[in-house]
Amino acid sequence: MTYRLPSLNALRAFEAAARNLSFKTAASELGVTPGAVSQQVKKLEASLGVALFSRLPHGLLLTVEGETYLPKISKIFEDLTDATEAIAPEINGKKFKLGICPKAMAILPPNWPNQLGKLKAHVRDAIQTTDVELLRNNEIDCLIRLGGGPYGELSLVTVERGEDTNEASVPLHFICKPGLADCRQSRAILEDLAANAAPCS
């Protein structure tokens, strides 16, 4: 019962590219460069011995094989996500407790994150703190701060908030345990932060 399988990275690249019919869009969805997507798709096609895309002079088109493959691969990714969330509720289903430092609060909307919106599905509540130890204790799941650090083995993501024209401006940081950096909740929070934080001063 062994399996002969293409690489997962290559499949992800294919799936995103096929869904968007664009390497560029797929790349930004996956957080890599278009060249990487192009390479992965090419590798997949080589390993299968079948072309999945027709490269037209202007844009992409799925071949018959690609058209057949796409829905199956999408479904497999969904199944995998479901299976994974089923056993890792700690990570995938849990609502986050946030820690926010006072200075960060100042550049966020008045009662963020307690607004109606997508964030409600991912955030339980928020407390005001600057204490990184609370992260290590699991008393909070992530910490939102202005500047600070370093944070050792903790993951740190800098929130995008427009053109930084002021050299002295302090970056807005999202800090969490490494295992949580890429999870659904963190992504939602980061997205919301990017949309709602005041631009760099």
Place this chain on the structure above:
Amino acid sequence: MTYRLPSLNALRAFEAAARNLSFKTAASELGVTPGAVSQQVKKLEASLGVALFSRLPHGLLLTVEGETYLPKISKIFEDLTDATEAIAPEINGKKFKLGICPKAMAILPPNWPNQLGKLKAHVRDAIQTTDVELLRNNEIDCLIRLGGGPYGELSLVTVERGEDTNEASVPLHFICKPGLADCRQSRAILEDLAANAAPCS
């Protein structure tokens, strides 16, 4: 429509290890060292935040989460294999040319593999040879030998054929290019060999 996915390598390591309840067996199935399997499984557990195995003093046991995860992951690999075979006939549908050494013929049924049966779907024909070079030239797809080796970067699978009570008995080997070791054809041939080869003398 993005997905949060564990690494495929880690999932394969988990699936093989869970199915065999042994890192060592899983490692030989995957063609890597036990250390690699151990590391991949550990990585997967870390990324999920859940233990999948109980490491007992003597041997492995699946945790509840592992027990839940295993059948779903196995099914996903099957689905992926099916989806891939459906669009890549060049690789997956081809019938193999076998090379068989005379000594190996002696322990196989008189006109193996030219019998009616499942093998017909996977085998084009067979020639008598011991020449490994034919494998490298792609003139044959796999070679069945008694003993011999080493074969460098070629994949070697030892055929199971009952209790080996005789220390001097020579193992029956299936040799092919690494990329073909896990394909449907190889699996069918190995299964048939295991069923039809004379037991160890």
Place this chain on the structure above:
DNA sequence: TTTGGAGGGATAGATTTCCTGAGTCTCCGT
């Protein structure tokens, strides 16, 4: 016809991930 933007393809080099190989440990059977 020229020009500029968008998007895909290729390549080299850097980075990350992965695997190996050796050594260690515990448990078990003799």
Place this chain on the structure above:
DNA sequence: ACGGAGACTCAGGAAATCTATCCCTCCAAA
């Protein structure tokens, strides 16, 4: 006590992957 089996760790090297460029084609606007 001893040796074998199997899992773990860690350092180092191999392999896969990504980035950063540069090139090319096509299209649309001037």
